[in-house]
Amino acid sequence: MNTKEKIIQLLNYAINAPSGGNSQPWTFKISDNKLTILSHPEKDNPVLNFRFRGTLIAQGALIENIIIAASHYDLEAMVNIASDPNDQAIAQITFNDFQVSPDPLYSSIPKRFTNRKQYRDKIIPKEILTDIFNMANVLGGSMVNTFFIGDKNKMAIAGKAASNNEIVMLENKVLHNLFFKEVIWNSYEEKIKGGSGLYIKTLELKKPQEIVFRIIRHWPMMAILKKIGLAKFIASENAKIYETGGAMGAISVNGDSHENFIMAGRVLERIWLSCAKEGINLQLMTGILFMWQKIMAGETEIFSASEVSLIKTSYEQISSAFNIKDGIITLMFRVGYSENPSAFSYKKEPIIISS
Numbered sequence: 001m002n003t004k005e006k007i008i009q010l011l012n013y014a015i016n017a018p019s020g021g022n023s024q025p026w027t028f029k030i031s032d033n034k035l036t037i038l039s040h041p042e043k044d045n046p047v048l049n050f051r052f053r054g055t056l057i058a059q060g061a062l063i064e065n066i067i068i069a070a071s072h073y074d075l076e077a078m079v080n081i082a083s084d085p086n087d088q089a090i091a092q093i094t095f096n097d098f099q100v101s102p103d104p105l106y107s108s109i110p111k112r113f114t115n116r117k118q119y120r121d122k123i124i125p126k127e128i129l130t131d132i133f134n135m136a137n138v139l140g141g142s143m144v145n146t147f148f149i150g151d152k153n154k155m156a157i158a159g160k161a162a163s164n165n166e167i168v169m170l171e172n173k174v175l176h177n178l179f180f181k182e183v184i185w186n187s188y189e190e191k192i193k194g195g196s197g198l199y200i201k202t203l204e205l206k207k208p209q210e211i212v213f214r215i216i217r218h219w220p221m222m223a224i225l226k227k228i229g230l231a232k233f234i235a236s237e238n239a240k241i242y243e244t245g246g247a248m249g250a251i252s253v254n255g256d257s258h259e260n261f262i263m264a265g266r267v268l269e270r271i272w273l274s275c276a277k278e279g280i281n282l283q284l285m286t287g288i289l290f291m292w293q294k295i296m297a298g299e300t301e302i303f304s305a306s307e308v309s310l311i312k313t314s315y316e317q318i319s320s321a322f323n324i325k326d327g328i329i330t331l332m333f334r335v336g337y338s339e340n341p342s343a344f345s346y347k348k349e350p351i352i353i354s355s
């Protein structure tokens with residue numbers, strides 16, 4: 001197999017990376033031993049994807065998968081991130097033949113998925129969490145820090161704060177429309193859309209919840225039902241799920257350059273794969289964090305005053321639960337043991353543009 005064939009094979013594997021709403025915001029170019037990742041931030045939620053940071057995190061996760069998969073093909077991957085954050089060719093990876101020992105996380109790449117089910121309260125062995133924590137902080141270096149909490153009270157506070165996302169997402173007309181545009185209602189539609197979007201079965205709604213969900217996708221219905229507190233009720237139900245699990249994690253960046261967010265994605269992916277290897281599930285809960293970044297940059301137009309205040313309070317609750325004093329918290333997640341998810345997100349084959 002020549003290097004180009006190896007790159008194509010490993011790419012097919014590496015694209016099983018997480019992305020906001022399963023947007024899979026990437027296409028590729030290959031020439032000789034070089035792979036260029038082309039970024040497609042337009043595929044991500046235009047409000048939540050503040051300064052394309054969600055897209056950059058997804059690119060980071062993809063890059064980490066590529067580095068891991070390359071080791072399996074005796075290739076060393078040298079990553080060069082574009083200096084201009086708006087460059088569509090966000091990263092170029094050069095592969096060289098090199099006898100490296102295969103990364104043990106390779107086989108976990110296809111086993112990584114989002115699980116939005118309730119998790120068991122079973123404790124995760126301390127050594128596993130410590131190893132993951134150390135690995136994440138070594139990779140993150142001075143750019144990214146990782147934090148874990150296992151205290152049930154703190155997890156309940158952070159989970160409740162994260163669930164306030166649902167209040168804003170459902171009660172704010174702009175965000176409501178964007179969210180429901182992302183939902184894929186059946187497996188047929190999922191295939192047509194090539195997987196991009198949130199497949200309803202992965203949301204783990206119970207039958208009555210799914211019926212309500214189908215009703216409130218129409219804004220006039222939501223506008224009426226928000227008056228009787230439906231969004232708050234949904235958020236409080238979700239908070240009960242978010243607080244379950246063995247631990248919660250958060251990832252903060254120490255600077256606001258695009259490279260920090262790509263590194264956050266790389267760290268996230270290594271944590272996620274390490275969890276998958278141990279049979280531990282993970283769910284991200286990030287809405288509040290992205291909305292907060294937008295508000296801090298003065299972009300408050302789409303939010304009401306009470307939404308701004310709820311987002312700020314929720315972010316403060318998350319940072320104090322994790323005792324994070326510096327940087328920007330950009331990702332938060334829960335980890336734990338659980339039964340398998342009801343469905344998996346569809347991944348489209350890599351689109352390789354001929355150069």
Ligand SMILES: Cc1cc2nc3c(=O)[nH]c(=O)nc-3n(C[C@H](O)[C@H](O)[C@H](O)COP(=O)(O)O)c2cc1C
Pocket residue numbers: 016017018019020021022023053054055057058112113114115116197198283284285286287344345
């Ligand atoms: C930047 C970013 C933010 C995300 N935020 C959330 C979130 O708030 N809630 C959630 O359930 N999943 C979140 N996800 C997970 C994606 O929805 C998920 O990765 C995608 O639907 C594909 O599914 P998979 O992880 O099973 O491959 C996020 C992913 C990324 C990359």
